[in-house]
Amino acid sequence: MARTLSSTQEGYHLMAPFTLVIGNKNYSSWSLRAWLFLKHAGVEFEEVVIALDTDSTHDEIEKYGPSGRLPVLRHGEVTVWDSLAICEYVAELTGTGWPAAAAARAVARAVSAEMHSGFINLRTLWPMNARARRRRTAMMPALAADIERVDEIWCDCRRRFGRGGPWLFGEYSIADAMYAPVVLRFNTYSARISETVRWYMASVLEDGALQEWLAAAKQEPWTIAADEVG
Numbered sequence: 001m002a003r004t005l006s007s008t009q010e011g012y013h014l015m016a017p018f019t020l021v022i023g024n025k026n027y028s029s030w031s032l033r034a035w036l037f038l039k040h041a042g043v044e045f046e047e048v049v050i051a052l053d054t055d056s057t058h059d060e061i062e063k064y065g066p067s068g069r070l071p072v073l074r075h076g077e078v079t080v081w082d083s084l085a086i087c088e089y090v091a092e093l094t095g096t097g098w099p100a101a102a103a104a105r106a107v108a109r110a111v112s113a114e115m116h117s118g119f120i121n122l123r124t125l126w127p128m129n130a131r132a133r134r135r136r137t138a139m140m141p142a143l144a145a146d147i148e149r150v151d152e153i154w155c156d157c158r159r160r161f162g163r164g165g166p167w168l169f170g171e172y173s174i175a176d177a178m179y180a181p182v183v184l185r186f187n188t189y190s191a192r193i194s195e196t197v198r199w200y201m202a203s204v205l206e207d208g209a210l211q212e213w214l215a216a217a218k219q220e221p222w223t224i225a226a227d228e229v230g
């Protein structure tokens with residue numbers, strides 16, 4: 001479907017260049033979300049990688065953004081910190097990222113916000129470790145509950161909104177970028193998942209942009225012991 005761009009949207013690429021500051025690709029799950037969405041939105045950007053968990057990490061991050069956290073997007077005078085805020089900013093400039101129908105868009109925003117503010121047990125007990133495979137950890141009820149809820153979200157989105165393509169809402173959306181690190185976690189720690197989710201995970205893992213990120217993660221020299229679990 002052809003998209004109608006406003007004059008601001010048409011002109012965004014004529015404005016200042018984009019710089020995305022991210023953490024190590026192997027471990028930085030929040031960075032992956034913003035990076036993936038910029039790739040899918042077709043935005044060209046310069047990438048700055050800051051190694052997490054070193055003596056200079058905090059000072060390095062402070063050169064780019066105020067929160068002490070990554071990712072940070074720089075675009076001319078504009079600095080955007082926080083992964084979801086970056087995705088929203090790029091969605092506004094490019095006219096991509098959220099489903100066209102209001103009902104689907106509301107659900108896409110709800111599941112993205114649920115990811116952004118929740119799943120603390122999944123995030124802490126199964127840290128993202130993009131290159132690791134066949135890791136095993138003890139299954140806690142709180143972790144199992146998070147896995148079950150993610151499975152439910154993905155099945156529900158695919159069933160209600162996924163007819164137009166392989167992604168949660170058919171076409172690629174910010175919700176897919178928000179959940180991509182969870183797909184990597186499920187892959188690393190071999191989560192027990194439904195058949196629908198298995199199919200969705202295959203789409204995410206085959207995605208060219210994600211493959212590019214994984215190849216770079218494999219080449220990184222850093223290891224963060226606290227995130228080497230299982």
Ligand SMILES: N[C@@H](CCC(=O)N[C@@H](CS)C(=O)NCC(=O)O)C(=O)O
Pocket residue numbers: 023027028029030031052053057058068069070071081082083084
């Ligand atoms: N809510 C933030 C969370 C960002 C976050 O926690 N980033 C981690 C890396 S994945 C970080 O910057 N850590 C810095 C540090 O631990 O020094 C977002 O969505 O961007």
